[in-house]
Amino acid sequence: xxxDVTLTEQPVPAAERERILADPGWGxxxxxxxVTIQYDAERGWHDARLRPYGPITLDPASQVLHYAQxxxxxxxxxxxxxxxxxxxRPYMNAARMNRSxxxxxxxxxxxxxxxxxLEQLVRVDRDWVPTAEGYSLYLRPFMFATTRALGVNQxxxxxxxxxxxxxxxxxxxxxxxxxxxxxxxDYTRAAAGGTGEAKTGGNYAxxxxxxxxxxxxxxxxxxxxxxxxxxxxxxxxxxxxxxxYGSGAQARLLTPALTGTLLPGVTRDSMLTLAPDLGIPAExxxxxxxxxxxxxESGQITEVFGCGTAAIISPVGTVKAADREWTIGTEPGxxxxxxxxxxxxxxxxTRPDPYGWVHKI
Ligand code: COI
Numbered sequence: 001x002x003x004d005v006t007l008t009e010q011p012v013p014a015a016e017r018e019r020i021l022a023d024p025g026w027g028x029x030x031x032x033x034x035v036t037i038q039y040d041a042e043r044g045w046h047d048a049r050l051r052p053y054g055p056i057t058l059d060p061a062s063q064v065l066h067y068a069q070x071x072x073x074x075x076x077x078x079x080x081x082x083x084x085x086x087x088x089r090p091y092m093n094a095a096r097m098n099r100s101x102x103x104x105x106x107x108x109x110x111x112x113x114x115x116x117x118l119e120q121l122v123r124v125d126r127d128w129v130p131t132a133e134g135y136s137l138y139l140r141p142f143m144f145a146t147t148r149a150l151g152v153n154q155x156x157x158x159x160x161x162x163x164x165x166x167x168x169x170x171x172x173x174x175x176x177x178x179x180x181x182x183x184x185x186d187y188t189r190a191a192a193g194g195t196g197e198a199k200t201g202g203n204y205a206x207x208x209x210x211x212x213x214x215x216x217x218x219x220x221x222x223x224x225x226x227x228x229x230x231x232x233x234x235x236x237x238x239x240x241x242x243x244x245y246g247s248g249a250q251a252r253l254l255t256p257a258l259t260g261t262l263l264p265g266v267t268r269d270s271m272l273t274l275a276p277d278l279g280i281p282a283e284x285x286x287x288x289x290x291x292x293x294x295x296x297e298s299g300q301i302t303e304v305f306g307c308g309t310a311a312i313i314s315p316v317g318t319v320k321a322a323d324r325e326w327t328i329g330t331e332p333g334x335x336x337x338x339x340x341x342x343x344x345x346x347x348x349x350t351r352p353d354p355y356g357w358v359h360k361i
Pocket of ligand 1: 074204238239307308309310311
Protein backbone atom coordinates (compact mmCIF):
# COMPACT_ATOMS: atom_id res chain seq x y z
CA UNK A 1 0.00 0.00 0.00
CA UNK A 2 0.93 3.67 -0.46
CA UNK A 3 1.57 5.62 2.71
CA ASP A 4 -0.91 8.28 3.69
CA VAL A 5 1.21 11.12 5.09
CA THR A 6 0.20 13.50 7.89
CA LEU A 7 3.04 15.62 9.22
CA THR A 8 2.99 16.80 12.80
CA GLU A 9 1.98 20.38 13.53
CA GLN A 10 4.01 20.31 16.70
CA PRO A 11 7.50 18.99 15.98
CA VAL A 12 9.96 19.14 18.85
CA PRO A 13 11.64 22.58 18.48
CA ALA A 14 15.09 22.38 16.85
CA ALA A 15 16.91 23.64 19.96
CA GLU A 16 15.22 21.02 22.14
CA ARG A 17 15.99 18.30 19.58
CA GLU A 18 19.66 19.30 19.52
CA ARG A 19 19.75 19.18 23.32
CA ILE A 20 18.31 15.63 23.23
CA LEU A 21 20.71 14.50 20.49
CA ALA A 22 23.73 15.73 22.43
CA ASP A 23 22.99 13.22 25.21
CA PRO A 24 20.16 10.92 24.16
CA GLY A 25 20.74 8.14 26.69
CA TRP A 26 18.91 5.06 25.51
CA GLY A 27 15.25 4.57 24.62
CA UNK A 28 14.03 7.69 26.41
CA UNK A 29 13.18 10.13 23.61
CA UNK A 30 11.19 9.63 20.44
CA UNK A 31 11.06 11.43 17.12
CA UNK A 32 8.21 13.50 15.67
CA UNK A 33 6.57 10.77 13.61
CA UNK A 34 5.67 7.09 13.51
CA VAL A 35 4.34 4.59 11.02
CA THR A 36 1.25 2.44 11.48
CA ILE A 37 -0.12 -0.22 9.11
CA GLN A 38 -3.27 -2.24 9.74
CA TYR A 39 -3.98 -5.87 8.97
CA ASP A 40 -7.11 -7.94 8.85
CA ALA A 41 -7.72 -11.34 7.34
CA GLU A 42 -9.97 -9.95 4.59
CA ARG A 43 -7.91 -6.97 3.40
CA GLY A 44 -4.43 -8.05 4.34
CA TRP A 45 -2.05 -5.16 5.08
CA HIS A 46 -3.75 -1.81 4.45
CA ASP A 47 -4.12 1.73 5.76
CA ALA A 48 -0.38 2.48 5.85
CA ARG A 49 0.23 5.83 7.51
CA LEU A 50 3.14 8.06 8.29
CA ARG A 51 1.72 10.21 11.05
CA PRO A 52 2.59 12.30 14.10
CA TYR A 53 4.09 10.32 16.99
CA GLY A 54 1.49 9.89 19.67
CA PRO A 55 -0.78 7.62 21.70
CA ILE A 56 -2.54 4.68 20.06
CA THR A 57 -6.12 3.96 21.11
CA LEU A 58 -6.87 0.32 21.91
CA ASP A 59 -10.04 -1.47 22.86
CA PRO A 60 -9.53 -2.81 26.41
CA ALA A 61 -10.35 -6.30 25.10
CA SER A 62 -7.58 -6.17 22.49
CA GLN A 63 -5.87 -9.54 22.53
CA VAL A 64 -2.37 -8.12 22.95
CA LEU A 65 -3.30 -6.68 26.36
CA HIS A 66 -4.37 -10.09 27.65
CA TYR A 67 -2.40 -12.75 25.80
CA ALA A 68 0.67 -10.83 24.65
CA GLN A 69 0.46 -11.62 20.95
CA UNK A 70 3.26 -9.19 20.12
CA UNK A 71 6.51 -9.07 18.15
CA UNK A 72 9.25 -6.52 17.86
CA UNK A 73 12.50 -5.83 16.06
CA UNK A 74 15.42 -3.48 16.62
CA UNK A 75 17.87 -1.89 14.21
CA UNK A 76 19.58 1.45 13.79
CA UNK A 77 19.96 4.29 11.30
CA UNK A 78 23.46 5.77 11.09
CA UNK A 79 24.69 9.08 9.73
CA UNK A 80 27.78 8.51 7.63
CA UNK A 81 30.57 11.06 7.09
CA UNK A 82 29.27 12.11 3.66
CA UNK A 83 25.90 12.95 5.21
CA UNK A 84 24.06 9.90 3.90
CA UNK A 85 21.83 7.97 6.24
CA UNK A 86 21.85 4.19 6.21
CA UNK A 87 20.42 1.23 8.05
CA UNK A 88 22.11 -2.12 8.54
CA ARG A 89 20.74 -5.40 7.14
CA PRO A 90 17.06 -4.34 7.40
CA TYR A 91 15.90 -7.35 5.34
CA MET A 92 17.37 -9.62 8.00
CA ASN A 93 15.14 -7.95 10.59
CA ALA A 94 12.15 -8.28 8.25
CA ALA A 95 12.84 -11.99 7.76
CA ARG A 96 13.24 -12.51 11.49
CA MET A 97 9.99 -10.72 12.25
CA ASN A 98 8.28 -13.08 9.84
CA ARG A 99 9.84 -16.14 11.49
CA SER A 100 8.66 -14.79 14.85
CA UNK A 101 5.22 -14.18 13.31
CA UNK A 102 4.88 -17.83 12.29
CA UNK A 103 5.67 -18.98 15.83
CA UNK A 104 3.21 -16.50 17.36
CA UNK A 105 0.38 -17.19 14.86
CA UNK A 106 0.60 -13.67 13.50
CA UNK A 107 0.59 -12.50 9.88
CA UNK A 108 3.80 -12.12 7.94
CA UNK A 109 4.53 -8.68 6.55
CA UNK A 110 6.04 -8.38 3.06
CA UNK A 111 9.74 -7.63 3.52
CA UNK A 112 9.57 -4.67 1.13
CA UNK A 113 6.72 -3.13 3.10
CA UNK A 114 8.66 -3.57 6.35
CA UNK A 115 11.69 -1.81 4.81
CA UNK A 116 9.53 0.88 3.16
CA UNK A 117 8.04 1.69 6.57
CA LEU A 118 11.54 2.22 7.98
CA GLU A 119 12.51 4.38 5.02
CA GLN A 120 9.40 6.57 5.31
CA LEU A 121 10.03 7.25 8.98
CA VAL A 122 13.78 7.84 8.74
CA ARG A 123 13.36 10.19 5.77
CA VAL A 124 10.83 12.41 7.49
CA ASP A 125 12.73 12.39 10.80
CA ARG A 126 16.25 12.47 9.33
CA ASP A 127 17.22 15.44 11.51
CA TRP A 128 16.85 13.07 14.46
CA VAL A 129 19.77 10.88 13.38
CA PRO A 130 22.58 11.97 15.73
CA THR A 131 25.90 13.15 14.34
CA ALA A 132 28.08 12.22 17.33
CA GLU A 133 30.34 9.22 16.87
CA GLY A 134 28.78 5.97 18.04
CA TYR A 135 25.32 7.50 18.30
CA SER A 136 22.45 6.43 16.05
CA LEU A 137 18.70 6.46 15.60
CA TYR A 138 17.29 3.23 17.03
CA LEU A 139 14.34 1.94 15.03
CA ARG A 140 11.70 -0.16 16.74
CA PRO A 141 9.28 -1.98 14.41
CA PHE A 142 6.60 -3.92 16.30
CA MET A 143 3.34 -5.75 15.70
CA PHE A 144 0.45 -6.55 18.01
CA ALA A 145 -2.99 -8.18 18.01
CA THR A 146 -5.93 -5.79 18.16
CA THR A 147 -8.82 -8.26 17.82
CA ARG A 148 -11.43 -7.59 20.49
CA ALA A 149 -11.89 -11.04 22.00
CA LEU A 150 -11.01 -12.80 25.22
CA GLY A 151 -11.31 -16.30 23.80
CA VAL A 152 -8.10 -18.22 23.27
CA ASN A 153 -9.30 -20.92 20.92
CA GLN A 154 -8.35 -18.89 17.93
CA UNK A 155 -5.54 -16.42 17.40
CA UNK A 156 -6.42 -12.83 16.58
CA UNK A 157 -7.41 -11.80 13.06
CA UNK A 158 -6.57 -8.08 13.31
CA UNK A 159 -3.15 -6.59 13.87
CA UNK A 160 -1.27 -3.32 13.85
CA UNK A 161 2.31 -3.01 12.65
CA UNK A 162 4.09 0.16 13.76
CA UNK A 163 7.54 1.73 13.73
CA UNK A 164 8.84 4.30 16.19
CA UNK A 165 12.33 5.77 16.38
CA UNK A 166 14.50 6.80 19.31
CA UNK A 167 17.82 8.64 19.19
CA UNK A 168 20.32 6.51 21.04
CA UNK A 169 23.65 7.02 22.70
CA UNK A 170 25.28 4.31 24.77
CA UNK A 171 23.08 1.43 25.89
CA UNK A 172 25.10 0.97 29.07
CA UNK A 173 25.97 4.13 30.95
CA UNK A 174 29.53 2.94 31.55
CA UNK A 175 30.23 2.42 27.86
CA UNK A 176 32.13 -0.72 26.96
CA UNK A 177 33.48 -1.45 30.41
CA UNK A 178 33.25 -5.14 31.33
CA UNK A 179 30.13 -6.05 33.30
CA UNK A 180 29.61 -8.55 36.09
CA UNK A 181 27.11 -11.30 35.33
CA UNK A 182 24.99 -13.63 37.44
CA UNK A 183 24.35 -17.22 36.36
CA UNK A 184 20.61 -17.65 36.76
CA UNK A 185 19.77 -21.07 38.15
CA ASP A 186 16.28 -20.26 39.45
CA TYR A 187 14.89 -18.72 36.29
CA THR A 188 15.20 -19.78 32.69
CA ARG A 189 14.50 -17.71 29.63
CA ALA A 190 13.34 -20.36 27.18
CA ALA A 191 12.77 -24.08 26.76
CA ALA A 192 12.64 -26.31 23.68
CA GLY A 193 9.40 -25.81 21.79
CA GLY A 194 8.76 -22.47 23.49
CA THR A 195 9.19 -18.99 22.09
CA GLY A 196 12.89 -18.39 22.83
CA GLU A 197 13.91 -17.81 19.24
CA ALA A 198 11.00 -15.45 18.52
CA LYS A 199 11.46 -11.77 19.26
CA THR A 200 8.26 -11.46 21.25
CA GLY A 201 7.65 -9.19 24.23
CA GLY A 202 6.80 -12.05 26.59
CA ASN A 203 10.36 -13.36 26.50
CA TYR A 204 11.51 -10.00 27.81
CA ALA A 205 8.71 -9.78 30.40
CA UNK A 206 9.83 -13.19 31.67
CA UNK A 207 13.43 -11.97 31.97
CA UNK A 208 12.87 -9.09 34.40
CA UNK A 209 12.78 -11.25 37.55
CA UNK A 210 16.06 -12.92 36.58
CA UNK A 211 17.64 -9.56 35.86
CA UNK A 212 16.41 -8.26 39.24
CA UNK A 213 17.95 -11.30 40.93
CA UNK A 214 21.27 -10.59 39.20
CA UNK A 215 21.20 -7.02 40.54
CA UNK A 216 20.23 -8.26 44.02
CA UNK A 217 23.38 -10.42 43.87
CA UNK A 218 25.57 -7.45 43.02
CA UNK A 219 25.78 -8.14 39.28
CA UNK A 220 24.86 -5.97 36.31
CA UNK A 221 23.48 -8.61 33.93
CA UNK A 222 21.94 -12.05 34.00
CA UNK A 223 23.26 -15.08 32.09
CA UNK A 224 20.61 -17.51 30.88
CA UNK A 225 21.31 -21.23 31.03
CA UNK A 226 19.44 -24.06 29.34
CA UNK A 227 16.12 -25.03 30.91
CA UNK A 228 16.86 -28.78 31.31
CA UNK A 229 20.31 -29.14 32.90
CA UNK A 230 20.91 -25.51 33.94
CA UNK A 231 24.49 -25.76 32.74
CA UNK A 232 24.63 -24.91 29.02
CA UNK A 233 25.20 -21.24 28.39
CA UNK A 234 22.63 -19.53 26.15
CA UNK A 235 22.48 -15.72 26.39
CA UNK A 236 23.43 -12.73 28.53
CA UNK A 237 20.68 -10.20 29.28
CA UNK A 238 19.07 -9.54 25.91
CA UNK A 239 22.25 -10.41 23.99
CA UNK A 240 24.00 -13.36 22.37
CA UNK A 241 27.29 -14.49 23.93
CA UNK A 242 30.71 -14.86 22.32
CA UNK A 243 33.75 -16.65 23.76
CA UNK A 244 37.30 -15.95 22.56
CA TYR A 245 39.78 -18.82 22.94
CA GLY A 246 43.51 -18.09 22.70
CA SER A 247 44.96 -14.78 21.57
CA GLY A 248 46.86 -13.07 18.77
CA ALA A 249 47.10 -15.19 15.61
CA GLN A 250 45.69 -18.17 17.57
CA ALA A 251 42.44 -16.48 18.62
CA ARG A 252 39.18 -18.20 17.71
CA LEU A 253 35.55 -17.48 18.44
CA LEU A 254 32.80 -19.72 19.81
CA THR A 255 29.14 -18.84 20.24
CA PRO A 256 26.29 -21.04 21.47
CA ALA A 257 24.49 -22.67 18.53
CA LEU A 258 20.91 -21.66 17.70
CA THR A 259 19.14 -24.60 19.30
CA GLY A 260 15.67 -23.06 19.13
CA THR A 261 15.87 -21.38 22.52
CA LEU A 262 18.23 -18.58 21.49
CA LEU A 263 17.47 -15.36 19.68
CA PRO A 264 19.15 -15.36 16.25
CA GLY A 265 20.89 -11.99 16.54
CA VAL A 266 21.84 -9.86 13.55
CA THR A 267 25.00 -8.73 15.37
CA ARG A 268 25.77 -12.37 16.21
CA ASP A 269 25.44 -13.36 12.57
CA SER A 270 27.51 -10.38 11.41
CA MET A 271 30.34 -11.22 13.81
CA LEU A 272 30.34 -14.88 12.78
CA THR A 273 30.72 -13.69 9.19
CA LEU A 274 33.34 -10.99 9.81
CA ALA A 275 35.59 -12.87 12.25
CA PRO A 276 37.03 -15.36 9.69
CA ASP A 277 37.77 -12.45 7.32
CA LEU A 278 39.92 -11.00 10.12
CA GLY A 279 41.74 -14.30 10.56
CA ILE A 280 39.65 -15.38 13.55
CA PRO A 281 38.00 -18.77 12.96
CA ALA A 282 34.43 -18.79 14.30
CA GLU A 283 32.17 -21.67 15.20
CA UNK A 284 28.79 -22.33 16.74
CA UNK A 285 28.78 -24.92 19.49
CA UNK A 286 27.96 -25.67 23.07
CA UNK A 287 29.64 -24.45 26.25
CA UNK A 288 28.80 -25.37 29.84
CA UNK A 289 29.40 -23.21 32.90
CA UNK A 290 32.07 -25.74 34.03
CA UNK A 291 33.92 -25.37 30.72
CA UNK A 292 33.57 -21.58 30.92
CA UNK A 293 35.06 -21.46 34.42
CA UNK A 294 37.84 -23.99 33.68
CA UNK A 295 38.66 -22.20 30.39
CA UNK A 296 39.07 -18.87 32.17
CA GLU A 297 41.09 -20.35 35.02
CA SER A 298 43.47 -22.15 32.65
CA GLY A 299 43.81 -19.06 30.45
CA GLN A 300 42.35 -20.81 27.37
CA ILE A 301 39.35 -18.49 27.30
CA THR A 302 40.71 -14.97 27.03
CA GLU A 303 37.64 -12.79 26.34
CA VAL A 304 33.87 -13.11 26.68
CA PHE A 305 31.31 -10.61 25.45
CA GLY A 306 27.63 -10.15 24.79
CA CYS A 307 26.62 -8.78 21.42
CA GLY A 308 23.43 -7.18 20.17
CA THR A 309 22.17 -4.24 18.17
CA ALA A 310 21.56 -2.00 21.16
CA ALA A 311 24.91 -2.29 22.97
CA ILE A 312 26.95 -3.66 20.00
CA ILE A 313 29.30 -5.48 22.38
CA SER A 314 29.37 -5.71 26.13
CA PRO A 315 32.44 -7.44 27.59
CA VAL A 316 31.93 -9.76 30.55
CA GLY A 317 34.42 -9.13 33.38
CA THR A 318 33.34 -11.35 36.24
CA VAL A 319 30.95 -14.27 36.58
CA LYS A 320 29.06 -15.16 39.76
CA ALA A 321 26.65 -17.88 40.80
CA ALA A 322 25.40 -19.10 44.18
CA ASP A 323 28.32 -21.58 44.41
CA ARG A 324 31.11 -20.10 42.26
CA GLU A 325 32.78 -16.96 41.03
CA TRP A 326 35.56 -16.22 38.55
CA THR A 327 37.13 -13.35 36.68
CA ILE A 328 37.86 -12.79 33.01
CA GLY A 329 39.28 -9.27 32.89
CA THR A 330 38.82 -5.63 33.79
CA GLU A 331 39.28 -4.17 30.31
CA PRO A 332 37.64 -5.01 26.97
CA GLY A 333 39.80 -7.55 25.12
CA UNK A 334 41.58 -6.90 21.81
CA UNK A 335 39.54 -9.42 19.78
CA UNK A 336 36.25 -8.00 21.10
CA UNK A 337 37.36 -4.48 20.21
CA UNK A 338 38.68 -5.50 16.80
CA UNK A 339 35.33 -7.11 15.88
CA UNK A 340 33.42 -4.13 17.22
CA UNK A 341 35.57 -1.71 15.21
CA UNK A 342 35.09 -3.67 12.02
CA UNK A 343 31.31 -3.84 12.43
CA UNK A 344 30.92 -0.20 13.44
CA UNK A 345 33.25 0.82 10.59
CA UNK A 346 30.95 -0.84 8.06
CA UNK A 347 27.87 0.75 9.64
CA UNK A 348 29.34 4.27 9.62
CA UNK A 349 30.91 3.83 6.18
CA THR A 350 34.54 4.15 7.25
CA ARG A 351 35.30 0.58 6.18
CA PRO A 352 34.39 -1.35 3.03
CA ASP A 353 31.07 -3.22 3.07
CA PRO A 354 31.96 -6.50 1.31
CA TYR A 355 28.59 -8.15 1.98
CA GLY A 356 26.36 -5.25 0.92
CA TRP A 357 24.89 -4.98 4.42
CA VAL A 358 24.50 -1.21 4.41
CA HIS A 359 21.12 -0.01 3.11
CA LYS A 360 20.95 3.62 2.01
CA ILE A 361 17.79 5.48 3.00
C1 COI B 1 19.50 -5.71 21.49
O1 COI B 1 19.54 -4.90 20.57
O2 COI B 1 20.51 -6.26 21.93
C2 COI B 1 18.21 -6.05 22.06
O3 COI B 1 17.96 -7.17 22.40
C3 COI B 1 17.23 -4.95 22.22
C4 COI B 1 16.85 -4.76 23.66
C5 COI B 1 16.69 -3.31 23.99
C6 COI B 1 15.61 -5.52 23.97
